[in-house]
Amino acid sequence: MMALATRDEVHERLQAIFPEGSPNRSYVTRMLAASSVFVALYIGAVEGSGTFLGPKHIYRMTDEQAAKTNDAERTAYATGVLRGGSHIDGARWYQDNTREPIRDETLREGLVAIGAVTERTDLATTSSKPRYALTRSFAELFDPSLSGEGLQARITAWQNSSLNKGALARLAIVRRGGGTSKDQVLVTFPNGETRSMKPGPSSIITKAVVEVFAPTFLGDPAVVFLSESGNKVVARDDDLARSIGLAIQADKNLPDMILVDLQPEHPLLVFVEVVATDGPVNERRKEALQALVSDAGFPLEHVAFVTAYLDRSAGPFKKTVDSLAWGSYAWFAAEPERLVVFSGKPRRLASKM
Known part of the structure; x- marks a missing residue:
C-alpha cells in the first residue's frame, strides 16, 4: 500500500x-x-x-x-x-x-x-x-x-x-483578485475608453463588472458613474445621465457603479455595489438608492440592483448573503455567465439574460 x-x-x-x-x-x-x-x-x-x-x-x-x-x-x-x-x-x-x-x-x-x-x-x-x-x-x-x-x-x-477548463478559469480569476500586485488595474469601458484604478480586489471585481458582466447581461451597455475605495471618482458621464433623465448629485450616497442599458425603449439603470469585504445591496442600501432615483424622476420599474463579488465560495459572499435585498441580484466574477436572483417574482434583468 x-x-x-x-x-x-x-x-x-x-x-x-x-x-x-x-x-x-x-x-x-x-x-x-x-x-x-x-x-x-x-x-x-x-x-x-x-x-x-x-x-x-x-x-x-x-x-x-x-x-x-x-x-x-x-x-x-x-x-x-x-x-x-x-x-x-x-x-x-x-x-x-x-x-x-x-x-x-x-x-x-x-x-x-x-x-x-x-x-x-x-x-x-x-x-x-x-x-x-x-x-x-x-x-x-x-x-x-x-x-x-x-x-x-x-x-x-x-x-x-x-x-476542467471552467474550474481552472475560476481559480485563475480568484487568484488574480486575491493577489497583492502593485500594478494599476486598467478598465476598458464599453465605448473603448480606458481608465486606471488602484490595485486591489475591489478594482479586479470592478473591471470584471464593466468588461464581462455589462456586455453579458445588457444589450447596449454604458457606464454612467464609477468610483473606487476612498470615494475617488474614476468615471462620471453627466451628459449620458441627463440624456436618460438621471440627475447625479455628488453629495448623494452614490453606489460604486451605475450602468445603463440603452437598448430597451426605456433605458434600464443598474446600480452595482462591489464587495471585496463588505457593503452589499441590503434593504437599507436599496431603499436609499431608490430614493435617489425617485428624486431624479427616473421610474423605479426600470432600475436593477446588483451586488458583485469575486467568488461565491469565499468569505465576503458568505458573510453578506443573508443581508442581500430581495429584488436584487448577485453576480460573481469567477462564474461570469451566472446570475443569482433574490426575488419573489421572476424578473428579467435584460433580454440577454
Missing part, C-alpha cells in the same frame, strides 16, 4: 489543492473530506487497486484504528468493517447519520465531481457495496515524502491536468 500521511496532514494539503475559487470548496476541504481521503488511502482504495471505499469505512474509523498502519492491519480493516457485528477499537470518528453527507456532499458533489475520485458504474444505485476510489494522480499528492516546492509543483501539475 501507499505511504500514509496523517489525517491532519491530508486536511492541510486539501487547502492547497483546492484553494479559494474551487467548485464546492467547502465540501472538499473540510475535515469530513480529509477523513474520507485519509481512509481511502488507509485501505488502499486507489484507482486500479481493485479496492473500493464506502461511507462505512469512514464513519467507523477511530483514532486507535488509524494508528495501526502496517499493510495487514489496513487490509483487515478494509474488509472487516463491512461485516455485520465487526468490532473496531476506540470511539468512532462519526455516527451512522453522516452516511449521506459523506456520500452526497463529500464524494458525489465534491471529490467525484471535481475529478479526484472515481465511482464504479457496474453497481446498481441501491447497492451497498463500496464504489469509490481516489484517482491515482490525486492520491499521489498525499505522499508524505513530498514537501515545499516539490509538493506545490505536483499540485499545480494535477490542477492543470485534472480540473
Whole structure:
C-alpha cells in the first residue's frame, strides 16, 4: 500500500489543492473530506487497486484504528468493517447519520465531481457495496515524502491536468483578485475608453463588472458613474445621465457603479455595489438608492440592483448573503455567465439574460 500521511496532514494539503475559487470548496476541504481521503488511502482504495471505499469505512474509523498502519492491519480493516457485528477499537470518528453527507456532499458533489475520485458504474444505485476510489494522480499528492516546492509543483501539475477548463478559469480569476500586485488595474469601458484604478480586489471585481458582466447581461451597455475605495471618482458621464433623465448629485450616497442599458425603449439603470469585504445591496442600501432615483424622476420599474463579488465560495459572499435585498441580484466574477436572483417574482434583468 501507499505511504500514509496523517489525517491532519491530508486536511492541510486539501487547502492547497483546492484553494479559494474551487467548485464546492467547502465540501472538499473540510475535515469530513480529509477523513474520507485519509481512509481511502488507509485501505488502499486507489484507482486500479481493485479496492473500493464506502461511507462505512469512514464513519467507523477511530483514532486507535488509524494508528495501526502496517499493510495487514489496513487490509483487515478494509474488509472487516463491512461485516455485520465487526468490532473496531476506540470511539468512532462519526455516527451512522453522516452516511449521506459523506456520500452526497463529500464524494458525489465534491471529490467525484471535481475529478479526484472515481465511482464504479457496474453497481446498481441501491447497492451497498463500496464504489469509490481516489484517482491515482490525486492520491499521489498525499505522499508524505513530498514537501515545499516539490509538493506545490505536483499540485499545480494535477490542477492543470485534472480540473476542467471552467474550474481552472475560476481559480485563475480568484487568484488574480486575491493577489497583492502593485500594478494599476486598467478598465476598458464599453465605448473603448480606458481608465486606471488602484490595485486591489475591489478594482479586479470592478473591471470584471464593466468588461464581462455589462456586455453579458445588457444589450447596449454604458457606464454612467464609477468610483473606487476612498470615494475617488474614476468615471462620471453627466451628459449620458441627463440624456436618460438621471440627475447625479455628488453629495448623494452614490453606489460604486451605475450602468445603463440603452437598448430597451426605456433605458434600464443598474446600480452595482462591489464587495471585496463588505457593503452589499441590503434593504437599507436599496431603499436609499431608490430614493435617489425617485428624486431624479427616473421610474423605479426600470432600475436593477446588483451586488458583485469575486467568488461565491469565499468569505465576503458568505458573510453578506443573508443581508442581500430581495429584488436584487448577485453576480460573481469567477462564474461570469451566472446570475443569482433574490426575488419573489421572476424578473428579467435584460433580454440577454
